Every structure is written in C-alpha cells, then in structure tokens.
Amino acid sequence: MNHDIKTPDIEQIVIIGGGAGGLELATQLGRRWGRKGKAHVTLIDRNNTHLWKPLLHEVAAGSLDAGVDEVNYRGHARRNHFHFILGSVCDLNRDQREVVLAPLVDEDGQTVLAERRVRYDQLVFALGSVTNDFNIPGIDEHCLKLDAPGQAERFHRRLLNAFLRQDRARAAGQDQQLKLVIVGGGATGVELSAELYNSAKVLQDYDLDHIGPEHLQVSLLEAGPRILPALPDRIAGSVITELGKLGVKVRHNTQVVRGHKGALETKDGEMIEGDILVWAAGVRAPNFLKDIAGLESARNNQLMVNETLQTTRDERIWALGDCCACPQPDGSWVPPRAQSAHQMASHILKNLQRQKAGKPMLAYRYKDHGSLISLSRFSTVGSLMGNLTGGSMMIEGRIARLVYISLYRQHQMALHGVTRTLMLALIDRLNHAIRPRLKLH
Template sequence: MNIVIVGGGAGGLELATRLGRKFGRRKKANITLIDRNNTHLWKPLLHEVASGSLDMGVDSLSYRAHAYNHHFRFKLGSLSGIDRNTKTITLASLTDEEDQEVLPERKVDYDILVLALGSVTNDFGTPGVKEHALFLDAATQAEKFHTKLLNGLLKLNKNAEQDKSAVYRIAIVGAGATGVELSAELHHTFNTMKAYGLNELKPSQLKISLIEAGPRILPALPERISASAHKELGELGVDVKTNTLVARGEAGAFITKDDQAIEADLLVWAAGIKVPDQFAAMSDLETNRINQWQVKPTLQTTLDNNIYALGDCAACIMPDGKQVPPRAQSAHQMASHVYLNIARQLKGEPADKEYQYTDYGSLVNLSRYSTVGSLMGNLSKGSMMIEGRIARLMYVSLYRLHQLALHGWVRTGLRMVSDRINKIIRPRLKLH
C-alpha cells in the first residue's frame, strides 16, 4: 500500500516518522513524504530565525537523512494537482535559481493520501501588503527578514555617530502569538548587538509598533494572558496599537483606515492564516472560506475516505460547533490520530476512530524577558496562569516534545546536550 503525505511540517513529519518506524521498517507499506523544501524547522521558531536567535544551518533537520533513518521515502516537490479518480497527485516541475529545470512534472500514485500542507499568512486582500511587507511563513522568508534587520542596524549604528536622534522603526501587523513573540525577540536582538561592535545603539533608537485590529493583543488567548503580555511589551518600549485597522501598505508605511501613516523601515504582516488559493483549486474536495479542507471527525475529507487532512490546512469542527484552532499542539494531536486510523485501515478494520481536540493551554514567549500562558486548558474547571521561569521551561518543553516524536529519547537527549554546548561556543546571535 502506498501512503503519501504532502507537507513536512510538524504534523506531516511526525506522521511519516511514526508510519515509517511501524510499517515502513517491516515493508508493510510504502510511506512517502513530499515537501517543497529540503529541510524542516518547527514553524513556531521562525520568529527566532528572523531575529537571529536561532541559526537555520544548525537547528534545521534534513528530510532525506531523517527519511533514511526512519524507513520512509522523501520526494522534493510542490503539489500542483490531485486526481481522485486515478488516485494520483501531480508535482510541479522544479527549477533552480536560474530558472533551469531540475526535475520535470511528476505523478505519484497513492492508496492513502494525507494533506498536511499547513497555512500561510492571510493578507485579507489588503492593497500593497504583498508588495511592501515581509511575511514569516517559511525559513527563506525568515532569513530574508534577518538579513534586512542586520543591514538596517548597521546603517543605524553608522548614522548614530553623527545623529543621536536616528531611529530604526519596525511595524508589525497582527498581535497574535507570532507578532507578540517577534516584538520581544527583536528587542532582545537590538540590545545584544551592542556586544558585537555596534556601540552607538541605544534602546531608545528602536521603535517597534505592534498593530492589532481588535481590542486586545493575543485575541485567541484568555484576557488575563493578553493583559500580562501587553504589560510586558509596554515595559520593553513596544508601542502597542489596538483597535487599529490597516487599510493598505505603501513603501515605508502602513496606512490605517482613518488615513494615518505608521511609518517604518521594516514592515511585517503577521495577521491571520489561510491555505493558499492554488491548493483549494486543484481538486473538488470541499473547502471553507480560507481554503481549509473540510474533514469528518475521523479527519478524512468529507468527499473521500482515502484522503485525510490535518493541521492548519484542515477544517475540523468540534462537537461544540467551534473549529479546532491552528496551533502546533493541534497538528501533533491530529498526526497521532491519523496514524491510528491508517493503522486500522492497514489491518483491514474501519477507520472510524473520531478525533477529539484536547486543549493543553497556551504559552507565549517574550524572548529572554518573560513567558506567559495558561496550562491545563479544558482539562480542569479553569486554566492555571503561569509566567516567568516555570512558563519558560514549559515553553521549551513543547519543542522538546516535537523532537521526541521525531527522534526518540536517546537522540533527543543528545540534541539537548549539543544545544547546551552550542550556547557556550556559539555567538548569542546569528551575525550573518
């Protein structure tokens, strides 16, 4: 049986790893993972790549090496079509930087298809945003952001030698977890750069504007977490603008609905998610307004039991009528659930186990300054708010759980030791 997983994010890679260990090793199924990139990085860490706190070259994982170690196959490619009648998917031709074809258009057969394509930032059709703002959907975008940031700080340091009033301005639209965490990481980066030769930089020269259309930041989280994070950002000097709707983007500025310009040297858009339009258009599977594939409680798509969807690209409705939120913990839980149903199919049993989302709480990391969040979620009558070192430890443990799902106890333990050593021998920031 051919099991094809498209998308090597947190959910897709964890699923491929488990299926490979269980069924690929014993030759009971052929498992193939497809992704447009050669390496994997846990998406919640992209803001750290952008700020320089994390080095992609050290912390990313090679799909090919991981596939070899865990008994599945990896194909480099981007999905361009799904044919449910012939049970094949089409991968677009792959070209290099000089537009030379590396791999032609290809067909891949499947018996079971899993769509784990994740999501991208939703610009809501706001004019000028695509042209003038940066996004943080992929490692390449995060590295582009990092390069622009370094160049901007170098210019600021030079200008500050003659003009003490020189400033560097960053405007971030979207005060969800990404926008809030990025604001704090950028503040940490700015202060740390003084240790590496940029002696003219002063904390007052960094002007970060965090723009949110709603009445408070972190709208998806409890109000007390939002208030605590808002207070921490204010103490760092971040200008938090709530109830501020951006109408368009221009070179060097976001223009609000009431026609006020929020000027910045670096414009960032981190508001909302959606599945890219081209994915929704490549099949007749049911989708919602942001192009997520509609799934049944089993996580099989509504029109085809041989096609599953999980993670951000899946629209899974819970019994209370709400949709499963697009979080890393959701992708992890869905991957585990799809694994169980596929295992039942391979045994000749019906794949009728229904998924139930469990909320373990939410944590927001404000760089080295603080971490705030709530634990337990709906496991108790209420949530328990935590912050400080305990919250920071719990935040780091989320990434360790992802590593544990991929590498097991021994390799994860060795990686933890390696990370401790790298903190001693490597610079505190990526400086190139």
C-alpha cells in the same frame, strides 16, 4: 513522468507537507510500516529541510540559527524508513489516485525535474498555512512575512543591515530611531516584537555600541479590540504590560487598508512609517487547495474533513493541521495551532492502523492543553489546561519558560526519540557556550 514504485502491491501512503504534523506522521509510519515492508511511505515537500514553525520569529531576530536546528528530509527519511520527494503539488487526479508535481526549476530558470506523478492509496494533506494578507493592496509588495525559514532569514538580513545603518548614523551624531511596524497581534507578532529588543541588546556586545533597545521603536498593530484574542484576558493583559516595559507600542482597533513603501495606511487615513514592515495578521491554507479535484473546502481554502479527519468527499484523502477545517461537536473549529497538528498526526496514525486491522475508526476531539507566549529572555506567560484544578492555570516566569522549551523537545522526541533528543539538547547547551549569542550574518 511517473514516480516509479518498486513494490506496487504494497499500500502507497503519500504525505504532502513536511511541517510538524506531516513529518511526525511520516516518521511514525516509516518506523512502524516502512521498516517492515508493510507500506511504502512517501513525504513530499517543496523544501529540503524542516524547521519547527513556532521558532521562525527567533530565526528572524537572529536568536536562532536555522542551519543548526533544521532537519534534512532526505537524511531523516533514510533513518526512519520512509521516502522523500522534493517538489510542489500543482494538481490532483482522484480517479487515477495520482498527485501531480510541478516541474522543479533552479535559480537560473533551468528545469531540474520535469512534471512528475506520484501514485497513492492513502493521501494526507499536511501543508500547514500561509499568512493571509486579505488581498489588501500593497501588502505583498512592501511587507515581509514569516511563513518559512527563507522568509525569516530574509527578514534577519534586512534587520542586520538596518541596525548597521542606524549605528553608523548615530555614531555620526544623527539622532535616529530604527522603526519596525508589525501587523497582527497573534503569537507571531507578539513574540517577534519582544525578540527584537533582545537582538538590539545583544548587538551592543558585538561592536554596535551606538544603538541599543532604547533606539528601537516597534509598533504592534492589531485590527481587533486586543492582542492575543485566543487567550484569556488576564494573559493578554500581562503580555501588554511586559511589552510596554520593553518599549513596544501596542495599538488596538487599528485596521490597515493599504501598504506603501516604508509606511502602512490605516482605515482612518493615518500613515504609520517604518524602516521594516512585517505582516503577521491571520492565516489561510494555500490557494491551490480551494476546490482541488472537487474536494470540499472552507472559506480560507482549508479542506473540509469529517470527525475521522478524512475529507468529506474522498475517504482515501486525509488532512491535518492548519490546512484542514475540522468541526467539533460544540460547534467550534479546531484552531490552527502546533498542538492541533501534533494531535491530528497521532490520530490519523491511529486510524490508519485501525483501518488496516478492520476496526472502526475513531472520532478526533481536540484537546486544548493551553497556550504559552515567549517574550524572549524577558518573560514567558501562558495558561495550562486540564490541571489539578480542572480548569486553566496561569503560569509565568521561569516555570513557563521551561514548559515552553519542553514543547519543542516533545516535537524533537516524536522525530528522533528520547536518546537523540537528549543529545540535541546537550549540543544546544554547548552551542550556547561557544557560539555568538546572536546570528551575525
């Protein structure tokens, strides 16, 4: 079944993946070309809504209600003059220039939509990444991951139930600790560790007064010599100090080789027990991207692109964000970060405009604007790049927190514009005043 296009003479631009970069690109193309009938812009995603991925640890801990902050693709597409198709890509036909979508099946196993084919003139892969379990036995079966809102909400339900059990046990006189083990010392693992202590503190105000942060035992395991390897030593050191104050047990050089029910086995044979096990170590592109339709891919399934962000074997196909491998002149690779996806989306937009105007396309150069790590309400630390000193500047505390929040506001402005973003910020303040401080269901 083909996805019929009403105006086949108009250029068909198809974007696969509605993450930060993909949705921003679809929005900007819709406003510039879709509204004026200069192009037919289509976004494909397997979910109905979008949530900024750096917020998933807050959804998991209950600090954020995904239902309040998520963006509905269909509603957003209508406002911004592009089209949305719900579906998962299963194949690509480069000769016919068609994307193949797998049949859509509901929870009861009934087929909602049969296999579909979507024609394209320009195709952009913006699929993001998934957690890499490195094929370690038992990890997929026994560990929770935080790749998508559904997984974060599943973690949140498990967390609430665990808190309820432990609170009741302590009320009955049993001296128990709620143990959580998080594997991966990157931003997700570190930020989730801190957010859990905030959740434990807030729950005391909602009749779970037998369990608090002092009854929470979080172990953060990192296979390498230190957490946050992408950040300067002084920032990682500051984060370790803050986590230690909260009660997080940070363990370096701890390689997990097998997952079990309720425990993780290390290379040294140690069994680290936990009521909830979380895997947040490393990322990779989805498996189906590996060598799809003969396109060149990297070791972790990323599509290889040249300096214009077009794939190396097909100039009609582009890639951005975590699912693309983009080399830089100094021999480095663009890191899988939200700011990379934002920059790449803006660059592809610029190159598509130049291509349409018959101008030479520009080479993409990654600009590192620094990194920030949020330790919930307790602290925020990080570095800003390209400041007046010409290097990096470490910031922390209230200023760092404001900058951290501003990153999300910038994403919202790219999607909604300044006026709507100000309205959303006001709504957030009102929700903070009238809603519970933690999602309790």
